[in-house]
Amino acid sequence: DSGVTQTPKHLITATGQRVTLRCSPRSGDLSVYWYQQSLDQGLQFLIQYYNGEERAKGNILERFSAQQFPDLHSELNLSSLELGDSALYFCASSAGQGQNEQFFGPGTRLTVL
Amino acid sequence: GQSLEQPSEVTAVEGAIVQINCTYQTSGFYGLSWYQQHDGGAPTFLSYNALDGLEETGRFSSFLSRSDSYGYLLLQELQMKDSASYFCAALKAGSYQLTFGKGTKLSVIP
Numbered sequence: 001d002s003g004v005t006q007t008p009k010h011l012i013t014a015t016g017q018r019v020t021l022r023c024s025p026r027s028g029d030l031s032v033y034w035y036q037q038s039l040d041q042g043l044q045f046l047i048q049y050y051n052g053e054e055r056a057k058g059n060i061l062e063r064f065s066a067q068q069f070p071d072l073h074s075e076l077n078l079s080s081l082e083l084g085d086s087a088l089y090f091c092a093s094s095a096g097q098g099q100n101e102q103f104f105g106p107g108t109r110l111t112v113l
Numbered sequence: 114g115q116s117l118e119q120p121s122e123v124t125a126v127e128g129a130i131v132q133i134n135c136t137y138q139t140s141g142f143y144g145l146s147w148y149q150q151h152d153g154g155a156p157t158f159l160s161y162n163a164l165d166g167l168e169e170t171g172r173f174s175s176f177l178s179r180s181d182s183y184g185y186l187l188l189q190e191l192q193m194k195d196s197a198s199y200f201c202a203a204l205k206a207g208s209y210q211l212t213f214g215k216g217t218k219l220s221v222i223p
Contacts, residue, residue, distance in 0.1 A: 002155065033210075042215040043156065043200065056210045090155060100146045100163075100204045102211065104155035 003027065004105035006091050012111045018079040021108045025072055025093030031055070032074040033094075033102060034066055038087040049074055050097045078110070086112045115139035117201055117214035124220045125191055133186045133217045135201035143206040145177050145184045150216070151197045159186070159199075188219075196221045 003026035013019055025032050034046040036059075045058035049068035060066075063081075068074040078085060088109050092102035117137045125131040135145065144163035148156040160168050162177035162184060174187040188195055198216040205212070 002157070043202075043213040045210045045212065048210060056208060058210055092156075098143075098204065098208065098210075100144055100161045100202075100211065101158045104157065106155050 002103040002105065004091060004093050004103050006089075006105035006108050008108060009106065010109050010111075012113065013081060014113055015081055015083060017081050017112075018077065019081065019110065021076040021078070021089055021091075021110075023074045023076070023091030023093075023105055025074070025091075026103055029093035029095050029103070030072065031094045031097055031099065032068055032072070033092040034060075034074070034076050035090040035092065035104075036087050037090060037107075043090070046076070048097075055097055081112045083112050086110055115203055115205060115212040117203055117212065119199075119201055119214040119217045121215070122218045122220070124222060125188075127191055127193060127221055127223050129191050130187065130189045131191060131219065133188075133199050133201075133219070135184045135186075135214055137182050137184070137201070137203050137214075139182075139203050139205060139212070141206040141208070142179070142182070143204045145175070146202045146204065146211065147173075147175050147186045148200045148202060148213075149197050150200065156200065191221050193221050193223070195219060 046060040048056040092104045147159040150156040160175040177184040202211040202213045
């Protein structure tokens with residue numbers, strides 16, 4: 001158990017819908033990272049927050065957005081969902097910024113029908 | 114941008130040694146990490162190299178050669194539970210993100 005929690009574990013929705021994925025980092029960690037993992041693309045970095053501020057952006061679509069709240073939990077919002085958004089979404093946390101050792105949550109499996 | 118290349122699949126026998134290679138192309142390279150992921154599970158951190166040379170952690174070792182833009186993960190005394198995917202990931206200096214390779218699926222056979 002990494003200490004990072006993610007909810008929900010599974011999510012099934014329809015195209016065009018909007019969903020919110022939630023992540024609570026390890027106690028004391030200030031950085032939260034979001035990744036998308038699909039079969040053909042591997043682990044793709046989406047976005048990172050540090051202590052409430054956006055720090056780095058990767059291959060995140062404009063339909064996706066995220067935020068980190070004062071209690072350090074983070075939410076990833078996915079809107080106008082498409083079939084291709086079906087993937088495993090991981091949240092990871094680390095104590096500082098730019099950390100090579102990140103602790104991953106169990107992931108949320110999103111299925112868009 | 115950054116790109117990392119690693120073999121897609123490797124098969125090895127229980128008790129043997131296996132090496133998983135990773136070559137990278139990145140500007141401002143800072144260090145190379147390795148992660149393990151079992152099917153249906155989350156990636157877990159294995160090791161990190163910022164300097165050239167070998168880092169050893171139990172049965173696992175990781176090597177980096179910055180001049181060759183190359184690294185490898187060495188797994189010794191393979192066990193069935195080592196069957197998993199292994200990812201190399203590059204950290205870029207001045208950036209806050211890890212770029213992952215596509216992963217190597219290791220199958221350990223009896």
